[in-house]
Amino acid sequence: MKTTEMERTFLLRRLPEGLDKCRKELMRDIYIPGSSRHPVIRIRRIGDSFEITKKSPVDAGDSSEQDEHTIGLTKEEYDALSKIRGKKLDKTRYHISHNGVNCQIDVFHGRLAGLCLADFEFESRMQMDAFRKPDFCLADVTQEEFMAGGMLCGKSYADIEDRLKRFGYKKIVLM
Secondary structure, three states: OOEEEEEEEEEOOOOOOOOOOOOEEEEEEEEOOOOOOOOOEEEEEOOEEEEEEEEEEHHHOOOEEEEEEEEHHHHHHHHHHOOOOOEEEEEEEEEOOOOOOOOEEEEEEEHHHHOOEEEEEEEHHHHHHHHOOOOOEEEEEEOOOOOOOOHHHOOHHHHHHHHOOOOOOOOOOOO
16 A cells, blocks of 8 residues: 655654553564665564555655555565565554654664654644644654664664764663
8 A cells, every 4th residue: 555654753852751651562674675775665563463665755855755655464474574684673662642643652672772763743744844843852853864764774873873962862761
């Protein structure tokens, strides 16, 4: 299924309050091909659901609007595809609403532990343009290529730490 996704991505200043009461899901993303500098095909496991997605910007100069082609997979299909050499990342995704806007808080695990992002999804360009970041967000990194999932996969926090410092980001350690 093809959809157009409008979203903005922010580094978090801190985790929003009440996150422990929100719906959450464990996710594993595998980006292929593993040899690509910035792979755009993603195989994803969300709990017991599986899918493959390819994203591409609607406008080459703007990452906030992406065409997204997603196909659901069976467990067997996911298991077979996940054997392809790819770059992986694991995270917990929390779903919240902020002033009527859907927000996904991603808390990364493993080598990217300490990185936390918020993606806000919009129904229209007007809604996106009118949006003001909440106080738990630090900086808009929507247009920063190094923050795209295909660029983060396979990396460690240390690999991106210098770029994060440019925004004043401080590692978020979960207790």
